[in-house]
Amino acid sequence: MKKYLIKFFCLTVVLTLIFSVADAQKTQKKRAATKRGNTTTKKTTKGKTKANIKSGGQVDSVAAIVAVPVEPKIDSLPITKVKKSLRQDEAVETKDIMDRTPLDYEHLRADDAVYRHKIWREIDTREKVNLPFRYSADENNGNQRFISILLKAIQDSAVTVFDPIDDRFTTPLTISQVAKGLGGGGDSVPHYDKNGLVDRIDYKSREINLDSIYKFRIKEEVIFDKESSRLFWRILGIAPVRNVYSTTGEYQGVSEVFWVYYPDMRPIFAKYQTYNGKNFGARMSWEELFETRMFSGRIIKSTMDNPFDLPIAATPGLKDNGVFQLLAGEKIKEKIFTYEQDLWSY
Structure with a gap:
């Protein structure tokens, strides 16, 4: 148990x-x-x-x-808006003058062109003979400054404008890019609150003074045609030039703003009259002024004896001497004149 x-x-x-x-x-x-x-x-x-x-x-x-502010797109150029007269502001009829069209160029065959050179000139409108370029009166077709005529044609999309990266008319520009090239665009301005801190950044457009553009460059070609035994000057392009300054206000040189193809501008130039201070009844159109070569410009570059494609100002021995540069341009003129004269026998 x-x-x-x-x-x-x-x-x-x-x-x-x-x-x-x-x-x-x-x-x-x-x-x-x-x-x-x-x-x-x-x-x-x-x-x-x-x-x-x-x-x-x-x-x-x-x-x-x-x-960070977004830069607004600029869709207009600094052109003075001119009101049209509601009555005839002239004692003579000028309607037909405003409707003129230029004559077509005479055809030049490549086989007949026995002599050809390209020439670049710079027109300084401060010279007395070039003062019509600075005539700033307002008429029914707008302001009469030469730069205003160019800008109005661009604003109205009547002509294609090209980038000054080259003078062969390769890269078209927009109106916004033209405005920036003129020195427009804008600046970013910080805005401070009551505590002294930045609460936003405003964007303000810069003003453009058209009178500060008083130089223009012309690209042209001189041709001797054996068929007509005549020397032809054909303008190819026009470019306004502006002065360039550093942020400290130091002058750094000049820069081309844009290029326009001259044959495209001929119909527009034919509708604008130039200033004639001696006889206002004998005014010619801008197209006639260029074709009759009633302007003065110094040669700054040519294809004559220039294998390195350098402007006269960049040629060794001439960089720092403006007088020698001017004489070099006059020497080119003399060579062209001598060539034409030597073809004739008296």
Whole structure:
């Protein structure tokens, strides 16, 4: 009987130990699950914190974009708007003059052109003979400055304007690019709040003074035609020139603003009359002025004896001497004149 009681007691103790170990393992699993849940919550919290930081970074980038102003597109040139007269402002009829069209050029065959050279000239309108270029009166067809005539033709899309990167008319320009080339465009001006901090940046357009453009360059070709035994001068292009200054106001030289193809401008020039201070009844059109060569310009470059295609101002020995540059241009004129005269026998 005692043996059975001892076996029962031992079995009871073993079962109690087994159940106690099982309860301890369950408790450890619950604690581990609870720790994992807390870890997951922390990671989620960190993720939310990171998301908030990322959102803040996006707000900063948007603010930075707003702080930089976008340059507005310029779609107009600085042309003075002139009102037309509601009555006839002249005692003579000039309607037919405004409707003139230029005559077509005489055809020149390449086989008949026994002598050809390209010449570049610079016209300074401050010279007395060139003062018609600066005539600034207003008439029914607009302001009469020569630069205003060019800009109005560009504004009205009556002519294609070309980039001054070269003088071969290869790259067309837009009106906005022409305005920038004239010295327009604009400046970024910071605006400060009451605390002295920059809250925005405004964009203000710069004013353009057309009277500051008083030089023009002409590209032309001189041709001797053996069929008609005549020397022809054919203008190919015209470019206004502006002075270039540094940020400190130091003069750095001149720069071409744009090029226009002269044959495209001939119909427009025929409708504008030049200034004649001696006899206002004997005014000629701008097309006639150029064709009769009633202007003065110094030669700044030519294809004559110029294998490196350099302007006279960049020729070695002439860079720093303006008098020698002027004499070099006059020498080119003399060579062309002598060539034509030597073809004749008296």
